[in-house]
Amino acid sequence: MIMQWxxxxxxxxxxxxxxxxxxxxxxxxxxxxxxxxxxxxxxxxLQNKTQVFPLPGSVFVHNRLTHSLEVSCxxxxxxNLIAAKLQERYPKSGVMFDAIGAIVAAACLAHDLGNxxxxxxxxxxxxxxxxxxxxxxxxxxxxxxxxxxxxxxxxNANTFRLLTHRFEGRRExxxxxxxxxxxxxxxxxxxxxxxxxxxxxxxxxxxxxxxxRIASELGIIKNPYDxxxxxxxxxxxxxxxxxDICYQIMDLxxxxxxHIFQFDETRDxxxxxxxxKRQERAKTVLHSIRDLNEQIAYxxxxxxxxxxxxxxxxxxxxxxxxxxxxxxxxxIEQIDKPLRLAxxxxxxxxxxxxxxxxxxxxxxxxxFKIVSELLEVxxxxxxxxxxxxxxxxxxxxxxxxxxxxxxxxERIQAVVDYISGMTDLYALDLYRNINGISLPSIxx
Numbered sequence: 009m010i011m012q013w014x015x016x017x018x019x020x021x022x023x024x025x026x027x028x029x030x031x032x033x034x035x036x037x038x039x040x041x042x043x044x045x046x047x048x049x050x051x052x053x054l055q056n057k058t059q060v061f062p063l064p065g066s067v068f069v070h071n072r073l074t075h076s077l078e079v080s081c082x083x084x085x086x087x088n089l090i091a092a093k094l095q096e097r098y099p100k101s102g103v104m105f106d107a108i109g110a111i112v113a114a115a116c117l118a119h120d121l122g123n124x125x126x127x128x129x130x131x132x133x134x135x136x137x138x139x140x141x142x143x144x145x146x147x148x149x150x151x152x153x154x155x156x157x158x159x160x161x162x163x164n165a166n167t168f169r170l171l172t173h174r175f176e177g178r179r180e181x182x183x184x185x186x187x188x189x190x191x192x193x194x195x196x197x198x199x200x201x202x203x204x205x206x207x208x209x210x211x212x213x214x215x216x217x218x219x220x221r222i223a224s225e226l227g228i229i230k231n232p233y234d235x236x237x238x239x240x241x242x243x244x245x246x247x248x249x250x251x252d253i254c255y256q257i258m259d260l261x262x263x264x265x266x267h268i269f270q271f272d273e274t275r276d277x278x279x280x281x282x283x284x285k286r287q288e289r290a291k292t293v294l295h296s297i298r299d300l301n302e303q304i305a306y307x308x309x310x311x312x313x314x315x316x317x318x319x320x321x322x323x324x325x326x327x328x329x330x331x332x333x334x335x336x337x338x339x340i341e342q343i344d345k346p347l348r349l350a351x352x353x354x355x356x357x358x359x360x361x362x363x364x365x366x367x368x369x370x371x372x373x374x375x376f377k378i379v380s381e382l383l384e385v386x387x388x389x390x391x392x393x394x395x396x397x398x399x400x401x402x403x404x405x406x407x408x409x410x411x412x413x414x415x416x417x418e419r420i421q422a423v424v425d426y427i428s429g430m431t432d433l434y435a436l437d438l439y440r441n442i443n444g445i446s447l448p449s450i451x452x
Contacts, residue, residue, distance in 0.1 A: 023181015
């Protein structure tokens, strides 16, 4: 069995199926997805969510918003190049390949919307709260699949929930995005109970039906190696590649600006991505640039261009295996060996010097403490709403989160939804207020 491009590229919208093909303006449906995401409050909140380094600092580094915008730009380039090559391969297919760039750009824009505050520390704090912390007491009250959702909490699954769930007072279908854009975000198309050793999964129990509806509409097949999993939608691969390219290369540039890497080391790492002829050309250009930041920026852009071309080439080479579900690795892991070795070297350096730097570790430690304590206090409130203090806390939670839901699973989800949507500063302020560290000023 093989997936078909004419089904995979669909402009049908989740929650608005009855109005399919209703043209509103000159934008395509996928461009409307992009615009809808740009103007959304969750997207704006990404400007105050940590990418790697603390925010804000004396040197401006990437936050989740700037990262998402850059990933979207790279994703559009990858998608457009793939579209051109597929159009050349299937000139008479009638498939709207020219939509691929817009779909990938929109999916890239949304890919981090579900990430909680304080970077990956926020994810770990939520999962650990249930697996090791005070949340363990609820283990016997939840089904095994529901419990897995919490102890392996995933920003990817939370993104799909944010985009598709009907929060209180909101409309059916969440963001009401197209099926193809939504499917392109699901890197791990299976439930938490089938996550395996990596503990990553694509959707919570509460969104299983939504994903299955999308998979059925688009003709997404089951994974040929595991009946409990689905194959990835093909456009997941360029979305993932754009993210891989940006976070690795842009984190390196940020580390240079923060003096974690010296100029010579940063330049040499970036140069190692380039073939000999490109290196000679790059050296010529660098001689004409005196500003060191601008030199690194030039090399960064050149390297990103090389990685884009390599990922596109890999996608086209593996297209049949992708459509049949037999190709499961990230594109970046299958690019030509010289580029791959340079990328691996960059990843090792990043792990050693960036992700274990004092700046990164400090924000992780603080974030872990803040998120863990907010979870404990707020989940205690939704599970014991009759208490006076609980009532005060519950009034603090916006009405879109159903803290009075019928099931414990839904009430805990409401708290996790609230916390994961917070910015770093909002979470910090709430933590301080709850603990009496900083009280709002009162005018008499």
